Amino acid sequence: MRKLVSIFKFIFLTVFVAGSGFATPPGTNQEMRERLKPAGTLVRASKSDEQQEIGGQNAASQPLPKVELSSGSEHEVKMLNSGPGGTMIFEPAVIKISKGDTVHFKATDLAHNSVSINGMVPEGAETWAGALSEEISVTLNTEGVYVYQCDPHVAMAMVGVIQVGEAVNMSEIKSAADGLKANFALNADRLDRYLEQL
Numbered sequence: 001m002r003k004l005v006s007i008f009k010f011i012f013l014t015v016f017v018a019g020s021g022f023a024t025p026p027g028t029n030q031e032m033r034e035r036l037k038p039a040g041t042l043v044r045a046s047k048s049d050e051q052q053e054i055g056g057q058n059a060a061s062q063p064l065p066k067v068e069l070s071s072g073s074e075h076e077v078k079m080l081n082s083g084p085g086g087t088m089i090f091e092p093a094v095i096k097i098s099k100g101d102t103v104h105f106k107a108t109d110l111a112h113n114s115v116s117i118n119g120m121v122p123e124g125a126e127t128w129a130g131a132l133s134e135e136i137s138v139t140l141n142t143e144g145v146y147v148y149q150c151d152p153h154v155a156m157a158m159v160g161v162i163q164v165g166e167a168v169n170m171s172e173i174k175s176a177a178d179g180l181k182a183n184f185a186l187n188a189d190r191l192d193r194y195l196e197q198l
């Protein structure tokens with residue numbers, strides 16, 4: 001009797017296993033994969049859409065807020081190895097001031113300087129060139145946009161922008177910016193982002 005049971009078990013298992021084997025046509029797994037594939041693709045697609053959206057928000061597509069007119073007639077710009085806006089940076093890198101105001105460049109960190117860039121100041125305007133680690137003050141009496149740099153770190157886009165009164169020379173600044181940007185090995189979009197804030 002036990003023998004019979006085990007024979008039946010054997011037959012049952014054989015038929016069941018074989019049957020299920022036959023009941024699974026070769027195409028079924030493939031078909032299943034095919035059915036699952038679009039679902040998987042959709043999940044990945046929606047995820048990457050989301051990532052693109054997040055990336056887009058962090059990237060240059062997000063317009064930066066405009067810089068407001070700094071209060072008072074004396075303004076301070078720190079020369080820094082590292083600040084909230086990045087490394088080798090003027091802080092604030094973009095300021096809007098009134099005609100006749102003075103900007104003090106502070107040697108908060110050493111081995112930086114502030115030098116106005118030829119062709120990137122309003123026509124007939126004052127220019128300046130500080131020595132390394134020198135704290136200089138410039139009084140700006142000519143309306144327009146001024147772009148200046150730190151000589152040792154211009155390749156890292158250590159530049160700054162001052163708008164005095166109205167940005168009357170913005171088109172000249174923008175065309176000259178292309179030449180300046182050619183010197184940037186790092187932070188290549190910094191100047192564009194600065195000018196966007198005016």
Ligand SMILES: [Cu+2]
Nearest residue numbers: 112150153158
């Ligand atoms: Cu520097």
